Amino acid sequence: DQQVKQNSPSLSVQEGRISILNCDYTNSMFDYFLWYKKYPAEGPTFLISISSIKDKNEDGRFTVFLNKSAKHLSLHIVPSQPGDSAVYFCAASASGTYKYIFGTGTRLKVLA
Amino acid sequence: SQTIHQWPATLVQPVGSPLSLECTVEGTSNPNLYWYRQAAGRGLQLLFYSVGIGQISSEVPQNLSASRPQDRQFILSSKKLLLSDSGFYLCAWSRGGGLLEQFFGPGTRLTVL
Numbered sequence: 001d002q003q004v005k006q007n008s009p010s011l012s013v014q015e016g017r018i019s020i021l022n023c024d025y026t027n028s029m030f031d032y033f034l035w036y037k038k039y040p041a042e043g044p045t046f047l048i049s050i051s052s053i054k055d056k057n058e059d060g061r062f063t064v065f066l067n068k069s070a071k072h073l074s075l076h077i078v079p080s081q082p083g084d085s086a087v088y089f090c091a092a093s094a095s096g097t098y099k100y101i102f103g104t105g106t107r108l109k110v111l112a
Numbered sequence: 113s114q115t116i117h118q119w120p121a122t123l124v125q126p127v128g129s130p131l132s133l134e135c136t137v138e139g140t141s142n143p144n145l146y147w148y149r150q151a152a153g154r155g156l157q158l159l160f161y162s163v164g165i166g167q168i169s170s171e172v173p174q175n176l177s178a179s180r181p182q183d184r185q186f187i188l189s190s191k192k193l194l195l196s197d198s199g200f201y202l203c204a205w206s207r208g209g210g211l212l213e214q215f216f217g218p219g220t221r222l223t224v225l
Contacts, residue, residue: 006155034213043118043202043216044156089156091214098144098163099171100214104155 003027004092006103014111019077021106023090026071030092034100035064035075038087047088048075080110114139118203118217125224131176131190133220135203138184143205145186146214147178150200162186163208198224 005024013019023033031052036044050057050064050073057064063076077084087107091100115138125131137143147159158171160178168178175194179187186203203217 036216041200041219041221043204043219046213046215049213091156098161098169099158100146101158102148102156 002104003030004090004101004103006088006090006106008106009104010107010109012109012111013080015082016079019075019080019084019108019110021075021077021088021090021108023073023075023103024071025073025092027092027094027101028071029094030101031095032093033064033066033073034091034093035062036089036091036102037084038089038105044089077108080108082110082112084108085110114205114215116203116205116215116217118201118220120220121218122221123223125193125222127195127224128192131188131193131197131222133188133201133203133222135186135188135217136184137205140184140205140207142183142208144208145180145184146204146206147186147188148202148204150202150219152199156202160188193224195224198222 003026034049035047038044048059048062048064050066055066066073087105089102089105091102093100117136144163146161148156162168162180176190201220204214206212206214
């Protein structure tokens with residue numbers, strides 16, 4: 001049972017435009033969410049997080065939106081740059097569990 | 113600052129051979145430690161996590177095991193590798209005590225032939 005889903009395996013965006021990566025979850029106990037960026041043969045790099053008490057968190061070009069009623073979060077990258085080309089994972093956790101459940105990832109390609 | 117080390121970076125092992133992957137964290141104390149596997153074209157699967165020395169929680173039944181002999185050391189082992197154990201193994205840590213970001217090591221590429 002996949003509790004965290006990233007339904008788009010890949011996404012192509014023109015440089016300078018907005019990239020929107022989506023993530024859905026099924027467990028209503030999840031209350032902390034993270035986004036990671038991963039290059040091939042490297043460990044994931046933490047990008048941004050959001051707690052369920054918020055609906056938005058910004059850090060530079062990266063913004064994460066959380067819609068608790070829809071059990072949906074999204075990562076917006078504006079403007080997109082070729083260096084953003086990577087696989088992006090969302091992850092979710094519930095208080096007290098110490099575990100993070102990852103989605104299957106979305107491969108973003110930013111075209112120059 | 114904190115750093116996380118994993119070794120070896122790549123490993124090719126025959127079926128039936130043992131495995132030992134090591135992970136160490138520097139610059140923090142009492143971290144939560146995690147082992148993940150990423151199979152080809154798939155997401156990150158949590159294998160084990162530990163909130164303290166000697167405390168191991170297993171997420172997926174399999175022929176792998178984990179140990180935490182010291183506060184900042186996490187070891188992934190197998191007595192006999194299977195072909196299906198091939199993948200990219202990642203160690204991660206987070207600060208103990210709550211929901212906080214995880215930080216990943218560089219990973220080990222394991223190929224079982």
